[in-house]
Amino acid sequence: MSFTIDLLDDATRPKAPRIEGVTEPQRMQGRRLAMIHAMHLRQMAEVRQVMEHVTAGEMQVDALGEALSDMQMSHNYRVFGSLCGQECRMLTFHHTAEDRMLFPALAAQDNDGLRKVVERLAAEHEVIHHLIERMEAAARAAMNEPGPETFASLRESFETLERVVVSHFGYEQEELEEALGYYEIDI
Known part of the structure; x- marks a missing residue:
């Protein structure tokens, strides 16, 4: 997907202007966002760890144990799909909260550079x-029809999502660390 490549290109991302006089306590307030992100990461x-276990299990499948391995593989796909789904819902909730509360508060400031950053961040949320x-x-396809092809597609989708989210x-x-504390926007 070309839009993900463009998305990861820092040269295309606007930069927020540095804010003169930001204090260390204000920076600390802005760093709360990083703590929330750390939880998602x-x-x-x-x-990723569950995915690696599933991958390791697939490599051990042999012709004699195929039926048993397929049953375990199906279970592993379901576990992976559930864990994936849970994090996807939490990440969607996090971005929705930013889109509805945090970004409008930042965009309302008299700071054109910051507004451009917020617009870009909102566009990245859509991607x-x-x-x-x-x-x-x-994940649904891998759970419904477990196999190397569906798992490869799932793995590629997850790795793309992970790379873009990071x-x-x-x-x-x-870009938001200074502004969040300076404008006293609670996270």
Whole structure:
């Protein structure tokens, strides 16, 4: 998907102007967003860990134990799909809260550069939502028809989502840290 490549290109992302006089306590307030992001990244790491276990299980499937392995593989896909779904719902909730509360509060400030950053972040949320939907569809396919092809599609969808989310979080934290504390926007 070309839009994800463009999304990850920092050269296309607007930069928020630095705010003169930001205090350390204000920066700390802005860093609360990074703590929330860290929770999501830990959960994505858990999803990745389950995926690695499923992958390792597939590599051990042999012709003699195929029926038994397929049953275990199906169970593993269901576990992975449930864990994936849970994190996807939480990430969607997080972005919805930002879109409805945090971003409008930031966009209302008399700061054109910050407004451009918020617009870009909101656009990135739309792309991430699309990637979540794509991954959820791949998870359903892998659970309904477990096999190397459906799992490969699921893995590719997850890895794309993970790469975009990590990049998005880093950008968001960097560009909003000062503004969140300075404008006293509670997270």
